[in-house]
Each structure stands twice: as C-alpha cells, then as structure tokens.
Amino acid sequence: MSDQKPVQSRPVDGRPVDRTPIDRTPIEEAGAEGQPATIKSTERPTTGRAFGPPGGIPGDKSMNFGPSAKRLLRRLRPHRVHVGGVILLAIASVGLSVLGPKILGRATDIIFAGAIGKTLPSGVSKEQVIEQTRAAGNGRLADLLQGIDLIPGVGIDFDALRNVLMLVLGLYLGAFLLSWMQGYILNGVVQRTVYELRSEVEDKLNRLPLSYFDGAPRGELLSRVTNDIDNISTSLQQTLSQLLTSLLTVVGVVTMMFVVSPLLALIALVTIPISMVLTAAIAKRSQARFVAQWRHTGALNGQIEEAFTGHELVKVFGRQKEIEESFAQKNEELYQASFGAQFISGLIMPSMMFIGNLNYVVIAVIGGLRVASGTMSLGDVQAFIQYSRQFTQPLTQVASMANLLQSGVASAERVFEVLDATEQVPDDARPAKVVDSHGRVEFEHVSFSYDPGKPLITDLSLVAEPGQTVAIVGPTGAGKTTLVNLIMRFYELNGGRITLDGVDITELSRHDLRSRIGMVLQDTWLFGGTIRDNIRYGNLDATEEDMLEAAKATYVDRFVHSLPNGYDTVIDEEGNNVSAGEKQLLTIARAFLADPQLLILDEATSSVDTRTEVLVQRAMAALRSDRTSFVIAHRLSTIRDADLILVMENGSIVEQGTHNELLAVDGAYARLYNAQFSGALTGVDEEEGVTAPA
Structure with a gap:
C-alpha cells in the first residue's frame, strides 16, 4: 500500500467550495450533513472567526498606525546588512547633494564680484573704494561692497568659475550614482521581504483550522492574500527610499542652513512644528x-467572485437585477471610502506647499535686506533660498506619500490579522506511529459541536472493523x-477520542493520518x-500503466478517448x-490510484447517470476490498x-445493522428507505405526521 497524500475532490484542509450566488435566502440550513453553514443564516451563526473582530471582518478603525508600521518595518531585520548599506549610501548621496548649493553660491559670488x-x-x-563711497554719502552701497570679495577694475574670474562649476557637477553626478545604487539594493530588500511575507501567509493558511475558513468569505481572503500584499x-517600494532620503535631506539641509545663516535657519525651522x-x-x-x-475592496471582490462563479445559477433564477443592485451598493460604499481617504490625505500636499511658499517669501525678504546691509553675500542668500526649497521639498514629499503610506499600513494590518489568527493544534513533536496497520477505526464516547452552545454529536461510540464497509445514512444535518471530517481530523473533538488501529489520531501527525485516507466528495x-x-x-509516483489501470477501473477511459487530446486534454x-x-469519475480514479488504507465516499456517485453508477459501484466494490470504507449516501x-449501516439523527446513531436487519426492525432506516419509493412529498408528510393525499 502506497503512503500517499489523501485524495479528495478539493484541497485537504478546505470545505466544499461555496458556489451559491451572493443573494441567497437568509434561511438556510445549518450546513449540509451537519457541517457549519458557510453563509450566515438566521438558523445558526457562522462557526469561524475569520479576521479578528467578531463577524469575520475588521472594524471600521485600524489599529494604531505606529505599532503597525513598526511591525511592518521589523520584517526588514533579516536584511539588516543590506539595509545598513542603503542607509550609508543614502547618507553619502544626500551629503553630496546638500553641499552643492553652498558651493554653487560661490559661483554666484564670483560672477557678482566680477560684474561689480x-x-x-x-x-x-x-x-579705498569703500571709503570713497561712504564719504560720498552712499553708506548702503558701501555696506554692500564690504560684503563682496572683489578686485576693483577686474572682471569675472572664469578659471575660478569653471573650477567651481566642475566641482558642483562632480558632486551631483556622485550623488546620482550613489542614489541609484541605494535604490537598486533597496528594491531587492523590499521584494525579498514581500516574497517572504507572501510565503509566510501561504504557510499560515495551511496551518489554519477548517473553522477559520467557515467564516471567511473566499473573495475577501483572496483580496488579503493578493491585493493587500x-x-x-508598492507602498514599501515607493516610500522607504523617499522617506529615508527626505529625512536625511532635512538633517543635512538644516545643518547647512545654520552654517550659512543661523538667523534665517531659525526662521525656516518654524515651519517644522506647523507642518x-x-x-x-x-x-x-x-x-x-x-x-x-x-475592507470594502475585499467585500466587493468577494461578491464579484461569488457572482461570477455561480453565474449560471444567477441566470437560471433570474437574479441579475439583485446581483447588480448588490454590486452597485458595494461599489458605492467602496467609492465613498476611497474618495474620502484620497481627498483627505490629498489635503496634505497643498497645505505643505502653502507653508513652504510662505517660508520662501520670508527668507527672500530678510535675505535681501542682509545682502544690502553687507552681512551676507548674494551667493549665501542664493544658497539659503535653495536650501529652503530643499528643506520644504522633502517635507512636502513625505506629506504627499502619506496616503500611500497609510494605505500600505492599512493593508499590512489586514495581512497581520491573517498571520495572527489562531492556528490548528500542532502535531506532537514526536508523533506516534501505527505499528500494525489494518484499518480498524473506533469512536470512543465522541462529542463534538461547531457552536459550543449547540451540541451536534454527543457520546457517540462505534467500531469499524478492518475491511468493513460502513454506510452512514440519515436526514440532512x-x-x-x-x-x-472528524476521522480526517479537520476539526478537533470536544470530548472522547478516535483511534486508528488502537492509536489515538491526535497522537499521529496529520500528514501520516491523512496519507492513509482517500476521500471522494460530492463536490x-x-x-x-x-x-x-x-x-x-x-499518487505522484504512479506509473503510466497504474494511471491507465485506475482510469479503466473507474470508467474514465471510456469518455477520455472522445476528447480532443485524450489524457493530455487540459x-x-x-x-x-x-x-x-x-x-x-476523475476524482474516483484519483482515489483509486492512491490505494488508501481508509476510504471515505461522500455521495461519490451523485452526479453520474444510473448506468454509469452501476458500473462505478462495481469499481468501488473492488476499490473497497481489503480496506475500511465509510460511505455517506442518500x-x-x-x-x-x-x-x-449507521442511521444518524441529530448527531446520534439511532440504529445500526445490515440492510435486511434494519428493514426488519421497521424503524428510522425503513422509513428512509421506503420514502425513496413512495415519493418525496409522502416521505416528508409521514415524517411530519401528516397524511398525504391519495
């Protein structure tokens, strides 16, 4: 017997995919066959808590921005060496950039001194020129000449001007190259971090219990895993580099502003607290x-995914109008939320520009007066004005990125809610092993409920001997x-235990347990x-001959040859x-190829025609030979x-025995069996105690 993963008609840790249109009736049963409903109903609440707050969706307000942003940045720690390199490159790049205006101011002084x-x-x-000018009663001009490094009668020193301009060009070129290297390294850091985050979310989803997905709309969960990540x-890529550069620029510019003019620097710094x-x-x-x-984006994605998946049902029942109205409502909610977020955050940029322009006007006026008084050179004023622009520009850039940064942190919070969800009970560090494998399954006083307040299975005991076929019948729910599902350990018991060949299944690893089980579902x-x-x-290790044998045994081979590319049909x-x-039939062939020790068939032939069902039943009989099988059938x-045959009602076994024995008892099984031949209405009427009309 091969040791393969469980074969199912859907992923191991998932429930049957809900393909019902979005606007189904609110009065649904509590899930088929006693399973929790995947859609909220008036009969019972959703069993899972999907994303933290009750009800499965995050609240209207996020957690604090600061802690969430810090948690996101902490994910960069594994790349601290590269991050350190990015910081050093940024410091060097910004340092060269902030020196540029000061040196360029020297070029302005050379031109101005030469012209005068x-x-x-x-x-x-x-x-002598200054004394003559002051003696002539022109003291303001004398003060101006006092602040200029000039030689009377000599024009512009083009050699000195060339040297200054070449130095500035070298500084800016060096700053560009360093900035490019910084962006290249940071891009790698961000992409690796997001890669690791996406992998961590994928691993987390595989560790979450099935109850989590019971209360999680699939489209909403997909939105978190794709759109939010x-x-x-995008947010990290566009904000980290700019934020780092902007903060370093502010520090460097403020330093140079104090070097040029402490008075003007103090005036400029007034804008910081205001900003x-x-x-x-x-x-x-x-x-x-x-x-x-x-949140509204996730809800809209969920509605679209659900509506299009069940598109045929929407058409059949003529629910297009309701779907369109539901879509329009959710689309309007998304529009209002998006408009409010973008509009309010968009106010930061013009507000910062207004403050920056006021700052520019004040500096220009005071700087002009100081040049006229000879206390500052024209080049220093020019440099300071450039610094004031460089000072307000990073603040404006940070403000303009606020909406992107907040959007990214909001998405991070939604992803963190998935990562923080309670995981399924972990396997034992040293799991037990089934030494003598026969396939004997025993339920010992098992109790279970999806909702703690509504017990479903109470004190259930049964034994499935090796090689037996155990059929489970009963009304819906x-x-x-x-x-x-309890045998598969999709859910944890509230009481009692289930053993496989004498070993408690909770002591086995989930992989070991499920590798012994083949499962074919109705969906x-x-x-x-x-x-x-x-x-x-x-069975990925199966040969082509094994695959063909399984296909022929389950009558897949009969229809495959009518397809364009046979077994290679995509x-x-x-x-x-x-x-x-x-x-x-394909899912049955999949289970056949796995050759499992335990076989679970949940209405496995409900979608095939009567003739094929008879043929498949024969194949299933061969498949069930020498292995324990659980068959759910209506x-x-x-x-x-x-x-x-086990007859279940309200989570309890009310009858058990063979087909003939149960018919002889003339109890619950006999009523179910006879109802199939007397018509659905008669069966319902008898169960309700109403006499059906003849």
Missing part, C-alpha cells in the same frame, strides 16, 4: 478611511459528513491541468470542459451491500 569689480576704477584697493509591496501638527491631524482622519477602503475539485495530471495527483480549474459526472439502494 569691472565697473570700479582700477589701480585702487577695495578699502501587492499594495504593501508636523498639520500632517498628523490630516493623517489621523484619513487612516480609518483607508482601512475602510481596503444529522452529522454524517461531520463524522468523516468535485480539479486542478487546472491535464486529465492525466488530475488522476496522478492521487481542463480548467472549474472543469467546465467536462461534465459533472465525468469530473466525479440513495440507500447504493449501500444495501454494506457490512454495517
């Missing part, structure tokens, strides 16, 4: 709206599928791939290019040959 010096008489000193990547208070006030108002924006699930790939999923994820019955004629 050429107009003065030659042969005299600068001091992509948004984190911080204004930005914080606007950001606080917009953050909650960004969270709402992404009796707990039949729940029983086999089929196929991969996007060839028919050969879908069959071989049951089917999509929904299996739309094969019929429902053919899909079910058509009782298909399980008459079962070794043991």
Whole structure:
C-alpha cells in the first residue's frame, strides 16, 4: 500500500467550495450533513472567526498606525546588512547633494564680484573704494561692497568659475550614482521581504483550522492574500527610499542652513512644528478611511467572485437585477471610502506647499535686506533660498506619500490579522506511529459541536472493523459528513477520542493520518491541468500503466478517448470542459490510484447517470476490498451491500445493522428507505405526521 497524500475532490484542509450566488435566502440550513453553514443564516451563526473582530471582518478603525508600521518595518531585520548599506549610501548621496548649493553660491559670488569689480576704477584697493563711497554719502552701497570679495577694475574670474562649476557637477553626478545604487539594493530588500511575507501567509493558511475558513468569505481572503500584499509591496517600494532620503535631506539641509545663516535657519525651522501638527491631524482622519477602503475592496471582490462563479445559477433564477443592485451598493460604499481617504490625505500636499511658499517669501525678504546691509553675500542668500526649497521639498514629499503610506499600513494590518489568527493544534513533536496497520477505526464516547452552545454529536461510540464497509445514512444535518471530517481530523473533538488501529489520531501527525485516507466528495475539485495530471495527483509516483489501470477501473477511459487530446486534454480549474459526472469519475480514479488504507465516499456517485453508477459501484466494490470504507449516501439502494449501516439523527446513531436487519426492525432506516419509493412529498408528510393525499 502506497503512503500517499489523501485524495479528495478539493484541497485537504478546505470545505466544499461555496458556489451559491451572493443573494441567497437568509434561511438556510445549518450546513449540509451537519457541517457549519458557510453563509450566515438566521438558523445558526457562522462557526469561524475569520479576521479578528467578531463577524469575520475588521472594524471600521485600524489599529494604531505606529505599532503597525513598526511591525511592518521589523520584517526588514533579516536584511539588516543590506539595509545598513542603503542607509550609508543614502547618507553619502544626500551629503553630496546638500553641499552643492553652498558651493554653487560661490559661483554666484564670483560672477557678482566680477560684474561689480569691472565697473570700479582700477589701480585702487577695495578699502579705498569703500571709503570713497561712504564719504560720498552712499553708506548702503558701501555696506554692500564690504560684503563682496572683489578686485576693483577686474572682471569675472572664469578659471575660478569653471573650477567651481566642475566641482558642483562632480558632486551631483556622485550623488546620482550613489542614489541609484541605494535604490537598486533597496528594491531587492523590499521584494525579498514581500516574497517572504507572501510565503509566510501561504504557510499560515495551511496551518489554519477548517473553522477559520467557515467564516471567511473566499473573495475577501483572496483580496488579503493578493491585493493587500501587492499594495504593501508598492507602498514599501515607493516610500522607504523617499522617506529615508527626505529625512536625511532635512538633517543635512538644516545643518547647512545654520552654517550659512543661523538667523534665517531659525526662521525656516518654524515651519517644522506647523507642518508636523498639520500632517498628523490630516493623517489621523484619513487612516480609518483607508482601512475602510481596503475592507470594502475585499467585500466587493468577494461578491464579484461569488457572482461570477455561480453565474449560471444567477441566470437560471433570474437574479441579475439583485446581483447588480448588490454590486452597485458595494461599489458605492467602496467609492465613498476611497474618495474620502484620497481627498483627505490629498489635503496634505497643498497645505505643505502653502507653508513652504510662505517660508520662501520670508527668507527672500530678510535675505535681501542682509545682502544690502553687507552681512551676507548674494551667493549665501542664493544658497539659503535653495536650501529652503530643499528643506520644504522633502517635507512636502513625505506629506504627499502619506496616503500611500497609510494605505500600505492599512493593508499590512489586514495581512497581520491573517498571520495572527489562531492556528490548528500542532502535531506532537514526536508523533506516534501505527505499528500494525489494518484499518480498524473506533469512536470512543465522541462529542463534538461547531457552536459550543449547540451540541451536534454527543457520546457517540462505534467500531469499524478492518475491511468493513460502513454506510452512514440519515436526514440532512444529522452529522454524517461531520463524522468523516472528524476521522480526517479537520476539526478537533470536544470530548472522547478516535483511534486508528488502537492509536489515538491526535497522537499521529496529520500528514501520516491523512496519507492513509482517500476521500471522494460530492463536490468535485480539479486542478487546472491535464486529465492525466488530475488522476496522478492521487499518487505522484504512479506509473503510466497504474494511471491507465485506475482510469479503466473507474470508467474514465471510456469518455477520455472522445476528447480532443485524450489524457493530455487540459481542463480548467472549474472543469467546465467536462461534465459533472465525468469530473466525479476523475476524482474516483484519483482515489483509486492512491490505494488508501481508509476510504471515505461522500455521495461519490451523485452526479453520474444510473448506468454509469452501476458500473462505478462495481469499481468501488473492488476499490473497497481489503480496506475500511465509510460511505455517506442518500440513495440507500447504493449501500444495501454494506457490512454495517449507521442511521444518524441529530448527531446520534439511532440504529445500526445490515440492510435486511434494519428493514426488519421497521424503524428510522425503513422509513428512509421506503420514502425513496413512495415519493418525496409522502416521505416528508409521514415524517411530519401528516397524511398525504391519495
């Protein structure tokens, strides 16, 4: 017997995919066969808590921006060496950039001094010219000349000007190269971080219990795994480098401003607290709206995915109008949330520009007066004005990135909620092993409920001997599928235990347990791939001959040859290019190829025609030989040959025995069996105590 992964008609840790249109009736049963409903109903609440807050969705307000942003940045720690390199390159690049205006101011002084010096008489000193000018009663001009490094009668020193300009060009070129290297390294860090985050989320999903997915709309969960992680990547990529550069630029520029003119520097710094208070006030108002924006995006994605998956049912029942109205409502909610988030956060940029322009005007006026008084050179004023622009520009850039940063942190919060979800009980560090494997399954006083307040299975005991076929029948919601889900350990028991060959299944690793089980569900699930790939999923080590044998035994081979490319025919994820019955045959072939120790069949032939069902039943009989099988069936004629039939009602076994024994008792099984031949209405009426009309 091969030790393969469990073969199912959908992923091991998933429930049957819900393909019902979005606007189904609110009065649904509590899930087929005793399973929790995947859609909220008035009969029972959802069993899982999907994303932290009750109800399965995040609240209108996010968690604090600071802790969330810090947690996101902490994910960069494994790349601290590269991050350190990015910081050093940024410091060097910004350092070269902030030196540029000061040195360029020297070029302005050379030009200005040459232009003024050429107009003065030659042969005299600068001091003599200043004395003559002051003696002539022009003290302001004398003060101006005092602050200029000139030689009377000598024009512009083009050699000195060339040297200064070449130095500035070298500085800016060096700053560009360093900045490019910084961006290249940072891009690698961000992409590796997002890669690791995406992998961590994928691993987390595989560790979450099935109850988590019971309360998680599939489209909403997909939105977190795809859209939100992509948004984190975009936000980190566009904000980290700019934030780092902007902060270093502010520090470098402020330093150079104090070097040039402490007075003007103090005036410029007044804008910092004003800008911080204004930005914080606007950001606080917009953050909650960004969270709402992404929450509504997930809800809209879920509705679209559900509506298009069940498109045929929407058409059949004429629910297009309701779908369109539901879409319009959710689309409007997304529009309002997005508009509010973008509009409010967008106020930061013009506000910062206004403050920067006021700062520019004040510096220009005061700087002009100081040049006129001779206390500052024209080049220094020019440099300071450039610094004031460089000072306000990074603040404006940071403000303009606030909406992107808040959006990224809001997405990070949603992803962190998935990562923080309670995981399934981990396997033992040293799991037990089944030494003598026969396939004996025993339920010992098992109790289980999806909802703690509504017990489903209470004190259930039964034994399935090796090689037996155990059929489980009963009305909808009796707990039949729940029983086999407990064997698979999709859910943890509330009490009692289940043993496999005498070993408690909780002491086995989940992989070891499920590798012994083959499962075929009523809801089929196929991969996007060839028919050969879908069959071989049951046993990847199987040979081509083994695969063909399984296909012939389950009558897949009969219809495959009518397809264009035979076993190489590619089917999509929904299996739309094969019929429902053919899909079910493929899942049966998959289980056949796995050769499992335990076999679970949940209405495995419900979608095939009567003739094919008879043929498949023969194949299933061969498949069930020498292995323990659990068969869930509504058509009782298909399980008459079962070794043991369990009749379940309200989570309890009310009758058990063979087909003939149970008919002889004339109890619950007999009523179910006879109801199939007396008509559905009669069966219901009898169960309700109403006499059906003749």
